Amino acid sequence: MNVQRGGSDGTVGKALEVLDRVAALGRPVRFSEVMDQSPYPKATTYRLLQTLTNQGMLRLDPDSGTYAPGMRLVRMAHAAWAQSSLAPIAQPYLDELSEAVGETVHLAQLDGAQVLYVDKRNATTRVPMYSDAGKVGPAYCTGVGKAMLAFLPEAELAPVLAQQSWHRFTPNTITTPEAMRAELAEIRAAGHAYDREEHEPGIRCIAMPVLSAKGRVQGAVSVTTNGPGPLDDYLPALRAAVTKISGDLRDWRFPDKGEE
Amino acid sequence: MNVQRGGSDGTVGKALEVLDRVAALGRPVRFSEVMDQSPYPKATTYRLLQTLTNQGMLRLDPDSGTYAPGMRLVRMAHAAWAQSSLAPIAQPYLDELSEAVGETVHLAQLDGAQVLYVDKRNATTRVPMYSDAGKVGPAYCTGVGKAMLAFLPEAELAPVLAQQSWHRFTPNTITTPEAMRAELAEIRAAGHAYDREEHEPGIRCIAMPVLSAKGRVQGAVSVTTNGPGPLDDYLPALRAAVTKISGDLRDWRFPDKGEE
DNA sequence: AACCCGGTTTCACTATTTGGGACACCAGAT
DNA sequence: ATCTGGTGTCCCAAATAGTGAAACCGGGTT
The missing domain is CATH 1.10.10.10 (Winged helix-like DNA-binding domain superfamily/Winged helix DNA-binding domain)
Structure with a gap:
């Protein structure tokens, strides 16, 4: 299992x-x-x-x-974060991205059936630190979650989908595995995911997965906004950041889901 | 013990x-x-x-x-940080302080014989997040460390001093318990501590303890600089921040060292 | 082929963990 | 004062999980 x-x-x-x-x-x-x-x-x-x-x-x-x-x-978690998360690698690129888009930026990884946020940059000025590192969220209705699920091999996807709560947070929330699979196919084709107010009303985001050289999902980066502008405006900067992170991933070997 | x-x-x-x-x-x-x-x-x-x-x-x-x-x-640490550290309370005041002084700001707590950093604001622009939350450092040669030791009751101070390494990091490092006790007396009198390049050459800081209503040490806040200006310039802002944090501490009951 | 080294497994022995139940305490109800 | 229900703490014989010396297994080296 x-x-x-x-x-x-x-x-x-x-x-x-x-x-x-x-x-x-x-x-x-x-x-x-x-x-x-x-x-x-x-x-x-x-x-x-x-x-x-x-x-x-x-x-x-x-x-x-x-x-x-x-x-x-x-104390212990500091070591984990520094050694086992993507955060230390992604750090500089998240800074760049944050500066480029001026919106909230998240870095997340998949942890079992949930999304685990490991780093964050706040929209503009004030920075309530850490607030998100270690937080967890649902995978099926967040941008980062869907971005990662879309690139998971079937064998790993199935059990994860089976464990989602499919709670309807907003009218837009996707609430069935079937609908989700269709959505994931689109994401896979496009290379990035949208969260169209599926988790919180008024909050939209665009996310891209970070893949290893062998195509394994390692995490995802997202740009979140509560403004009206088209999300695609953020795509170039987002893609640039993700590309650089993937590049630096090279010699890093990361967890296999522990799947046995 | x-x-x-x-x-x-x-x-x-x-x-x-x-x-x-x-x-x-x-x-x-x-x-x-x-x-x-x-x-x-x-x-x-x-x-x-x-x-x-x-x-x-x-x-x-x-x-x-x-x-x-x-x-x-x-994941677990997020809960600990949010519930057991001073960070959530101190958050807004650290922001203020950081903005006011424009230098690096730290929030630390005593963890056994070491100093545990629980939050941080970076000097100016770029914010390498989390980097310090969870990090530990020596108590005897950091501003926050000395600030906290100075207000520890003798019964708790003795064992902590006994466990310090007294390693000489710089020419200014205090390396004997006797010298330390003299220093602590001064700190107690002044109400704040200085780190005069005792841990890293070129790095100085000023720190103040956060005390509970009953006078127990709960943590410490520091302003660090590598510039030449007089540290005392930061005192007013630092004192203001610490005062506000202590105020908000009111109904929070915090760990007793576990000392039995 | 003999040897070393890091990692993994076995198995009889033992120390730790288990958990039903007794107990102590307090606050409110009688 | 006495009863009562809810909590937190503690005991101890039985059951279980942990122990660790020693054997084992490749894969490099000599």
Whole structure:
């Protein structure tokens, strides 16, 4: 099957599963809330939480009795981001692109069935940093998501499509695998994808996949706007950026989806 | 003792220990290199690596046979950063400060005996994002480090000082606990710290601690420059930023060092 | 052919993890 | 004061998962 973090790797797997669920809740949670999410019995979950806490992976606020992901994760993640993401390579080209188009620019990678944003440049002046690195989003209704799906080999595409929620965010959201396959064919033909207000009303974007020399999808770059102008105006700059990134990819070997 | 991620929390502890060491190496490493770092026997380390890999915490490049921290960390860290760091609160004030002084601005927190940078604003135009979030540095020879140490209660300061390397990075580096205590007293009196080219030649900075209502150190903000101007010029803006951050801290309860 | 080296696997032994259930605590209801 | 339901913590015999010395497997070298 697919990368699904199934919970079957012994104690470590369980611990990470619990950690993930706590992180997913997105706010400090009490033990009982963790229990509701946890597939493991009370005593087990409790011990797991304890272990994670004194490992610094979780932080327990003694007053409120709530758990939140700890700073040790941030330390470790820096290494991951620097070594395993496209971000360090793409950095200068995203800067260029951002300057050229003046709109918000995203760099994303596929993480299982979701889109994981790894870098971002803000539209114009103020830069709320990091805000997007590490964030995840749906693959079926974002520009970067569709751009990547379009160039995925069938064997990998099928399971990913099977896992989408197909929630209708806006009237334009594509909500069936069949419609999606048609859309992906078009994207493949054109070489780039559009998000025509499919995720958020008023937000449109144009995205292109970053492919390795062997044609494997490594990520995608997008230009997002809430203005009225034609998206195709951004195409040249976008294409230039993606081309340069792909070029620099040369000697980088990147994850195979972990597919076994 | 202190927070030291000792390796004594069962399997999970061992796994995280290994993961940390891989991350610390800062580049993809082969199994044998991990072995050199690992306190555990070959077979154990091997199995740990396997587990971590198919949990997505590590990424194994099949061609080169090297391990690197995986993207799952980035996902989880986003939650940690958003919930457990000062960054979300400080965001707008760092923007202001950055604009006001036009120099590089850092936000850091104490993580054990080290300084952990959680956010950054670049000097002028181009913004190499994230580059610093998650990075660690020495506490005894950075502005933010000294600013935080100065306001640490003795019980917490002692073990931290005991763990510093006291490596002499530049002629100005303070290299003894005694000298450091004198320096910290001055900082405490002044309310802010200077880094007078103690870490890197040509780089100076001024830093102030962020204190909670109860006077606990929560982090520090610094303005760094490689120019010649007097650092004190930045004091007003820096003080303003720190004051506002402290103000917003109000209802936030933050980690106790975990000290037990 | 004998040897070394990094990586992988085996398997009997053992330490850790498991989880049902007991317990302690608190707040509100009776 | 006493009961009661919700939470968080702890125990301990049984079950499981982890351990690690040693063997094994190519593929280079000598």
